[in-house]
Amino acid sequence: MALALQAYTFLQQYTEAWLHPAPKKTSNPLRLGVLSSAQINAAAVIHPVETHEDVILYAIASRDASTARLQAKKYSFQKSYGDYQSLLDDPLVDFVYISTPNGLHYEWAYKALQAGKHVLLEKPFTSNAEEAQKLVEFSQKSGKILMEAFHWQFHPAAHHFRQTLDSGEHGKIIRTNARMTASPAVPAGDIRWQYDLAGGSLMDMTYAMSFTRFALKAHTPKEVLSAHARTADHDSKVDAAMTADLLFESGYGYDVVSKIYTDMARSSLLSVIPRLWELPSIEVETEKSKIYFYNAMMPHIYHYISVTDKATEKTEYHKYFTGGPQWSKTGRATQPYWSTYRYQLEAFVDKLRGREPAHWVTGEESIDEMKSIDSVYVRSGLPLRPTSALAK
Numbered sequence: 001m002a003l004a005l006q007a008y009t010f011l012q013q014y015t016e017a018w019l020h021p022a023p024k025k026t027s028n029p030l031r032l033g034v035l036s037s038a039q040i041n042a043a044a045v046i047h048p049v050e051t052h053e054d055v056i057l058y059a060i061a062s063r064d065a066s067t068a069r070l071q072a073k074k075y076s077f078q079k080s081y082g083d084y085q086s087l088l089d090d091p092l093v094d095f096v097y098i099s100t101p102n103g104l105h106y107e108w109a110y111k112a113l114q115a116g117k118h119v120l121l122e123k124p125f126t127s128n129a130e131e132a133q134k135l136v137e138f139s140q141k142s143g144k145i146l147m148e149a150f151h152w153q154f155h156p157a158a159h160h161f162r163q164t165l166d167s168g169e170h171g172k173i174i175r176t177n178a179r180m181t182a183s184p185a186v187p188a189g190d191i192r193w194q195y196d197l198a199g200g201s202l203m204d205m206t207y208a209m210s211f212t213r214f215a216l217k218a219h220t221p222k223e224v225l226s227a228h229a230r231t232a233d234h235d236s237k238v239d240a241a242m243t244a245d246l247l248f249e250s251g252y253g254y255d256v257v258s259k260i261y262t263d264m265a266r267s268s269l270l271s272v273i274p275r276l277w278e279l280p281s282i283e284v285e286t287e288k289s290k291i292y293f294y295n296a297m298m299p300h301i302y303h304y305i306s307v308t309d310k311a312t313e314k315t316e317y318h319k320y321f322t323g324g325p326q327w328s329k330t331g332r333a334t335q336p337y338w339s340t341y342r343y344q345l346e347a348f349v350d351k352l353r354g355r356e357p358a359h360w361v362t363g364e365e366s367i368d369e370m371k372s373i374d375s376v377y378v379r380s381g382l383p384l385r386p387t388s389a390l391a392k
């Protein structure tokens, strides 16, 4: 389903960009360089840039020059490069978006920072916490901006979800339950199935961990109470699925037990019906309520935040597409057709331009996320994803 959502978001972005014509660009817009011809590029940055007045699609690089040329033609990039380093060596590139397989995030983010570029780096940030720590340290030394592209956190619905939990109206949080599954399964041969490229369900579906840590304002688990991997048939180091129970010290000052479930090959219902309704979501049970954020990953396509009163069993449903507690502080006009990725780009550009962004994923956040993932792998008995030679 996650793959279907991705296809849908591409379509949604394409349609919205068409319905909402591109604004006139500023006199000196930021020049974006894209590393790789990944399928996510169009939704994650290309269409968002089309509706942002202060960024242009400047260059795209692929390991294959003809692929890069075709992509440049298709999306109207000014330049194409047949290898990643040549794009990084172009002095006109202001910032890069990196969408290589996970296992290459460290290498190319490091090289981009070294070349003096700001970096928007796909999730999961790196292959493991050791790489995350080193990359953040290097970005600080370089003086360049580096951020993990945890797009969902930039959407107004995420901010309302946080506000609901922060309000105190629902009492203390008792437990959380977050999940992300793919049914039909992620296709065989996909980068997500490859250990050497830092694949695995927990890595790819790191959203489940992110939803949980965001809801709890938590750093890393105090303890991984249990973790069970269902390993891939072709490689026992790859988790097709992961189930874990984690004990977190929440940012609210008390401990909470959280369940996480990720699955790249979720069984069909009655072995026939793909579970298309299982969108990435989190439920938070508090003393008084059950709060459910359905499709927290891509709320721009469809979502709701339901609040069920445990005493009366009455449920209220909420949906949010614009503004919200964080964007309203910027005084910025937000648009109902903006995707999570478009919101993310808005914040990233604000940061590059020296303005206070509505939201930010800090380096410490990304390190904590990778530490949390590592701790689940360790408890499950699976090895950590391999560290890049450049990080050793």
Ligand SMILES: NC(=O)C1=CN([C@@H]2O[C@H](COP(=O)(O)OP(=O)(O)OC[C@H]3O[C@@H](n4cnc5c(N)ncnc54)[C@H](OP(=O)(O)O)[C@@H]3O)[C@@H](O)[C@H]2O)C=CC1
Binding pocket: 006, 036, 037, 038, 039, 040, 041, 044, 061, 062, 063, 064, 067, 099, 100, 101, 102, 104, 122, 123, 124, 149, 151, 191, 204
């Ligand atoms: N934020 C989001 O919503 C999403 C984020 N992602 C993240 O984006 C990244 C890319 O995912 P996805 O778009 O599915 O990836 P794809 O498999 O579509 O693309 C990955 C690209 O990486 C490049 N690449 C470089 N080295 C290799 C290699 N050894 N093997 C394969 N590809 C290589 C290729 O580009 P080329 O040949 O042109 O060099 C390839 O097109 C991942 O980190 C993933 O977690 C993915 C989907 C959604």
Ligand SMILES: O=C1OC[C@@H](O)[C@H](O)[C@H]1O
Binding pocket: 001, 002, 003, 004, 006, 123, 204, 205
């Ligand atoms: O980040 C992602 O979001 C969408 C999913 O389809 C995908 O597996 C994942 O990489």
